[in-house]
Amino acid sequence: MTPPNASPIPTEFDRQMMRRCLELARQALGKTAPNPMVGCVVVQDNCNIVGEGFHPLAGEPHAEVFALRDAGEQATGATVYVNLEPCNHYGRTPPCTEALIKAKVAKVVVGMIDPNPLVGGQGIERLKQAGIEVIVGVEQEACQQLNEGFIHRILHHQPLGILKYAMTLDGKIATTTGHSAWITSPPARQQVHQLRVACDAVIVGGNTVRQDNPHLTTHHVGEPNPLRVVMSRKLDLPLEANLWDITEANTLVLTTKDADPDCQKYLEKKGVEVVVLSPLTPKTVMDHLYERQFLTVLWECGGTLAAIALAEGTIQKIWAFIAPKIIGGKTAPSPVGDLGFTLMNEALTLERVTLHSIGSDYLIEGYLSSPFD
Numbered sequence: 001m002t003p004p005n006a007s008p009i010p011t012e013f014d015r016q017m018m019r020r021c022l023e024l025a026r027q028a029l030g031k032t033a034p035n036p037m038v039g040c041v042v043v044q045d046n047c048n049i050v051g052e053g054f055h056p057l058a059g060e061p062h063a064e065v066f067a068l069r070d071a072g073e074q075a076t077g078a079t080v081y082v083n084l085e086p087c088n089h090y091g092r093t094p095p096c097t098e099a100l101i102k103a104k105v106a107k108v109v110v111g112m113i114d115p116n117p118l119v120g121g122q123g124i125e126r127l128k129q130a131g132i133e134v135i136v137g138v139e140q141e142a143c144q145q146l147n148e149g150f151i152h153r154i155l156h157h158q159p160l161g162i163l164k165y166a167m168t169l170d171g172k173i174a175t176t177t178g179h180s181a182w183i184t185s186p187p188a189r190q191q192v193h194q195l196r197v198a199c200d201a202v203i204v205g206g207n208t209v210r211q212d213n214p215h216l217t218t219h220h221v222g223e224p225n226p227l228r229v230v231m232s233r234k235l236d237l238p239l240e241a242n243l244w245d246i247t248e249a250n251t252l253v254l255t256t257k258d259a260d261p262d263c264q265k266y267l268e269k270k271g272v273e274v275v276v277l278s279p280l281t282p283k284t285v286m287d288h289l290y291e292r293q294f295l296t297v298l299w300e301c302g303g304t305l306a307a308i309a310l311a312e313g314t315i316q317k318i319w320a321f322i323a324p325k326i327i328g329g330k331t332a333p334s335p336v337g338d339l340g341f342t343l344m345n346e347a348l349t350l351e352r353v354t355l356h357s358i359g360s361d362y363l364i365e366g367y368l369s370s371p372f373d
């Protein structure tokens, strides 16, 4: 028997509807910052979908409002599925709890509690007070996974940092001469483009601009491009670089007061934004990107910057592509520079590791710390 106050056990249909919410939410992948991705489904008679919606953009109505609008009169007595607890506060938009109560829904099935302290369980309480049945925690892990950037931002006041690199079987990211095009095969490179869609910004150092001249775009028409961010202390950057073409995507260069003023003028004339940060470190960069409302930031930098970013605790997740190639070379660079460790037990150890096979390459995904802690 279900103990009093405990949520009844969700059915397979409940789980299926929650997965549909996640699918709807994903339609706004990379577009909602600083807000989460949320999808909502309205169901009549425990079997008929009568309304659907998702949150498209911060400032626009929430998923629940779109789904209720879609359901119209049929929302009365319905069950509403939503992957995040309905809000109960006035933010950019009014509380969804009031919209659900006004629509006279009978039941709300929630994927996860909103970690935002402005919500944090109060949405569920308000619905219960109004006599609406509430079930919480359906497909919770998948719901948390989808909004890991949002959760990390709320809990730690920093965007979620992801370090991505591609290396050979012998742990090299380039040859001894710095040549790195290409380590992985085309399917893995396409996967990187897809992964960038989910990120609000992608960061490289000046060295990567000089050596690789990357585009750092998603290469997909209609999909959002992350803000391309370059960290360069002195602005000793090439005048011709793909990142300065802002018709492809916006570019932000973060520098210091030691910046070359001529290069700064040149970049600004091209439409590249230049901001002076003091000091210029991965931590101050992440603080700056937090202020710009970002959820998820991808580090695609070389080993020296990656080591500092790791040491400063700005990276929580790793995407390591491994190609079945060996290039050798004592001085060929590796993905992470010196961390100053001397003992094996100092090693940074990944948790929740998954392995994906992509063409002839592999992607290892893992977390240095849980974004939910």
Ligand SMILES: Nc1nc(O)c(N)c(N[C@@H]2O[C@H](COP(=O)(O)O)[C@@H](O)[C@H]2O)n1
Binding pocket: 034, 035, 036, 038, 054, 055, 058, 059, 060, 061, 062, 063, 064, 082, 084, 085, 086, 087, 090, 091, 092, 093, 094, 096, 114, 116, 119
């Ligand atoms: N349940 C739910 N559905 C959505 O579609 C949402 N976007 C949210 N977001 C929560 O509300 C906060 C943003 O409020 P405003 O858009 O400024 O009104 C956001 O921080 C989440 O806590 N929740």
Ligand SMILES: [Zn+2]
Binding pocket: 062, 064, 086, 087, 088, 094, 095, 096, 097
């Ligand atoms: Zn809301």
